[in-house]
Amino acid sequence: MSKKNIDKVSIFALGGVGEIGKNMYVVQYANDIVVIDSGLKFPEEDMLGIDIVIPDITYLTENRDKVRGILITHGHEDHIGGLPYILRTLNVPVYGTKLTLGLIEGKLKEANLLGETKRILINSDSEVQLGSMKATFFKTNHSIPDSVGVCLDTPEGLVVHTGDFKFDQTPVNDQYADLHKMAHLGSRGVLALLSDSTNAERPGYTGSERTVGVELEEVFRKAKQRVVVATFASNVHRIQQVINAAEATRRKMTVIGRSMVNVVNIASELGYLHIPDGMLIEPEEVNKLAADRVVILSTGSQGEPMSALTRMARANHRKVDILPGDTVVIAATPIPGNERYVGRTVDELFRIGANVIYGPGSVSGVHVSGHGSQEELKLMLNMMKPKYFIPIHGEYRMLRQHALLAESVGIDREDIFIVDIGDTVEIQGGIARRGPRVPCGNVLIDGLGVGDVGNIVLRDRKLLSQDGILVVVVTLSKQDGTIMSGPDIISRGFVYVRESEGLLDEANRIVSSTLNRLMTENVNEWASLKTHVKDALGRFLYEQTRRRPMILPIIMEV
C-alpha cells in the first residue's frame, strides 16, 4: 500500500457520455487499465453515408501493454457492437456473462476474430484479478438477461459501475437484482459510482416488464387473426413473454428478421429462452394454420426501412404477408430520430387494414423501458452512498438531471463530476479532482473503411446533398489559351436539366466569357482560372436560384 501516495485511480469515458451509444469506460490504476464495455453508436443525421460510429481508442492502443481486459456488462449493441473493430487493433481478453458472451461470439465469428480472442465467462459470483484491481459483479434488471454491474476494488477504494439497470421487483424469469450485494457495497463504502442516466429526465418508477406480459396475453386473446409482435431482438425477456402469451392462447410462433432469428437461436441454446416443444414453426408454415393460431415475432420495431416488419407492411416480404384484420403489436418506443420511420410503418400497416397497437408504453401497455426512472436512480444512489458520483450513459442533459438527483439525496455538488468523453477524474489519497484529458473522439465506419471518412468528406457530402454538383469541363489550347472544346456543364442533383436549359446555356456563356476575359488579361495559372470560373458561376447561379451547388471546374490543355 506504499504506492497509495504516488499512484492514483483515473476514471474516464471514451464513449457514452454526452451521447447515447458507444459506451466505453476506463478505470486505470498505475500500470493497470480496465475497460468496461465497448459499444457502437448509430450515426447522427449530419454523418451522411456513415454506417456506424465507434470510440477512438488511441489511448488504449498507446498503452496496450497495460490493458488487462474488457469487462462487458450486457449484450446490447451500444455495449458490445464496437468489439469486432476494436479487438482488431487491441487484442485483449473479453469478460462477460453467458448470454453476453454468446452474443459477442456471434459477432466475432462474422468478423473472423473468434479464434484469436480470449473470452472469459463470468457470472455474478466471479472474482477477476486485473493487475492491481479486482473485479466483482452484481446482477441488475435490464431489457436483456444476464446484465451485471461491476465493482472494481482498487487500491484507492471501490469504483462501482452500474451497467444499464432498472429495479424490477417482479422480473421475468425471476432474475432478481442483487440488492443485498449492492447494499453490502454501500456498507463497505463506495469511492466512486458511475451510474446509468438514460431515464434521469423521467419522474417516478419504470414499470415492471411483467406488466407487458399481462397486456400481451390480453391482446393475443382478443385478436381474431394473426398477431405480429415487433420488438428489439435483444429483449429476451419480452420474447419470453411473447412465447408465454402464445402458449396461453394456443398459438404457434414463427420468427422472422435476421437479428431476431439469431437472438432466439442463441438465447434458447444457452437456456435463456424456454420455448415449448412444437411451438416454433417455419415462416412457410404460417399459411397452413388457422389465422388465430399464429404469432409472428419480428424485427422492425424502429420502422427500419429494410426490416421484416417494414417489408411486411409494404407487402414485399418473401414469406409472410400481413392481412386485413391481423393485429400488429409494436412493443418498443422509437429511439429519438426514428419517430418518423415508426410513424410511417404504422401508417402502412393501417393502410393494409391491420389493427395496430403502438405508441408510448403508457398508452399501449406493451412496452416498458429497460432503464430506471428518477426514483430508481435515487434508490441506487442511496444504496451505494458513493463518496464521488459520475453520471454516465446519457446525453449531457441526462447527466445533468442525474447530477441534480444526486444532489437531492445529499451528495455535495463538488463531489459530482459531469464529464465529457476524454475528461479524466483522478482520485488520489481519497481526494478526487479533474485530471488531464486523454485523446478521444468518433471513429466513423463507412462500408469497409474505418476512419477514412472525416470532416472534409462529410462536409462535401452535406454540400452535395443540399444543392448537388456542377462539373464544368473545358479544353484550352496549349498555345494561346483559347477554348478548344466546351465548356460543357454536367449537373447532378442541381436542377432538372430539361426544364432548366436556359439557365445552363447562360451558365455556359458565363464560363466562356470569364475564361476569355482572363486570357486577355494573361491570367493562365490553372488554380486561378478555376477559382475565377467557380466564383463567377457560383455568383450567377445563386442570383438566379438562391442555391449553391458544388462547382467542380475541370480544365484540360491540348
Added chain:
Amino acid sequence: MSKKNIDKVSIFALGGVGEIGKNMYVVQYANDIVVIDSGLKFPEEDMLGIDIVIPDITYLTENRDKVRGILITHGHEDHIGGLPYILRTLNVPVYGTKLTLGLIEGKLKEANLLGETKRILINSDSEVQLGSMKATFFKTNHSIPDSVGVCLDTPEGLVVHTGDFKFDQTPVNDQYADLHKMAHLGSRGVLALLSDSTNAERPGYTGSERTVGVELEEVFRKAKQRVVVATFASNVHRIQQVINAAEATRRKMTVIGRSMVNVVNIASELGYLHIPDGMLIEPEEVNKLAADRVVILSTGSQGEPMSALTRMARANHRKVDILPGDTVVIAATPIPGNERYVGRTVDELFRIGANVIYGPGSVSGVHVSGHGSQEELKLMLNMMKPKYFIPIHGEYRMLRQHALLAESVGIDREDIFIVDIGDTVEIQGGIARRGPRVPCGNVLIDGLGVGDVGNIVLRDRKLLSQDGILVVVVTLSKQDGTIMSGPDIISRGFVYVRESEGLLDEANRIVSSTLNRLMTENVNEWASLKTHVKDALGRFLYEQTRRRPMILPIIMEV
C-alpha cells in the same frame, strides 16, 4: 333546387391528409369551387436540400374561373404558408379574420403580392356568398387567436370544416369557442364534417392554455436571474401569458428572433396582445437592468440551428447572452423530427450553466397542445352529428384513429371516408361515394425554384450524400482511341484522398485497362465506353470499400 339531381358536392384535399402540413381542402359544387386554407409543409428527411413543400394546385389552375375564393381558418404556416406561391398562379380573393389577415399581409408584402391580392376581412358573424355556396364561421380555441371553423351551406347540405381546434373551457383572453353555434349546426343537420385529427392518438383531454400561465408565473417568481422563454412565435396566447407573468413579477420584457418580433408587432397593433406601457425594452437594454427584472421572449423552441435561442445557447447571439444561473423555459413540444435539435439546444444551455425547463408539457407544465385530444374530438363529433365524416389534418394513422373515435360515438363505418390527397368524396342526393381522383402532389421549393427539383434530382442528392462522387476525366485520340491524357480521378465526399492514394491509383489503372481493352475490341461509341468505365470502376470500389459513389465519366476526344 332543380339542379340537385344533376350536380353534386365534391370534397377533396390537396394537402393535409396522410401528412402533417400543407393543408388545403376543396369543396366544389357545380361551377363553384371554395378552397379552405393554403399551407406549407417542411421537407421530409429524404427531400434533401428542399426548403419548403406546397400543394400541387393543377386542379385549381385548370379550373381557375370557378375558384370563388380561399377561406383561411387561422394564421399558422401550415394553413397560410403556401399563399405567396399559390397566389402567383391563382389570383383569387382570400378571406380571413383580423389577425389571420394581418399575418398573411406580412407574407404577401415580402412576396410583392399585397397590391394584387384581394383580401376580405371576416369575423365569426360573417356570411360570405361564394357562388352557390354560403360560408359562415364559428370561433374555435387553438394555439393562435382568431381561429375559426367554416360551415359551407351547399345545395346538398351543410359541409363543416372544424379548422384546428381544442375545447379550452378557460381560454386566455376569454375567447370562448362558439359552442352554441356548433350545437345549432348539429341541430340543423350536418351533411359532412371535416375535423382535425392531430391528437387523435392521444387519450383524454388537452389541458387549458391557462394552466401554462400559472406555471410560468411560478417559474418567473422562483428565478433569481433572467428568464428566457422560447415558444412558437404564432402562439399569441402564450406570449400574452409571458407578458402577464412578467407583469406579475415586475420584470421587463425584450423580444428576439425575427418571427417573434414580427408576430408581437402585428398582434399588438391589431389588439391581440396587451403589453403594459413601459414593459417592452430593446435587447440592448437587457444588460442595464438587474438580472431578476428581465424576461427574454425568443424564437428557437424547436432547436432550429439558426434561431435566437440556439445562437444564445452557443454564445453567438449579437445582443443577448445567457449567463450561468439564468432560467430558460422551452414552452413547446418538439415537432416529430426535431427532437434531436431540441435535445442539443438543451444540452448546450445546461453546459453554460442555465437552469432549463423543458420536456413534455405533462412534466414541464409550461406547454399544452393547441389540438383537442380524443374526448374533445368525440365531443365535436357528438355536437355536429354529421351524416358523413372525413377526418383531416393528420398522418394516416391519426386519420384512422379519428375514424375509430367516430365509430365509437355511433357513426357507421361506411359513412366515414379516410382520404388521401386527390381522393374525392362526392355527395349527390344525400348519398356519398368516392369519386374520380384529381391531380395532386408535392411541389418542392428549393431557393427560388418552384417545381424544378423532382425525383431524379432528389435521387441524385441522396446518392451523393451517401458516398460522394468520383469524376473520371480522360482524353482519347480521335485517330486511334488511345489515351492522350488522364485518366484523372477527382473525388468529392468519397474518401480522404491523402489516406487513400493506393485505392485511387488502382482505380486509375482499372479505368485505363478498361479503355485499352475496349479499344482492342473496337468498342468506341462514347455511351458504351462510359458505361464500361462506370461498371468496372463501380465494381472495384464496391469490392474494396463496400461503398457506391456516383461515378461520372467524362471522355473527351482530340
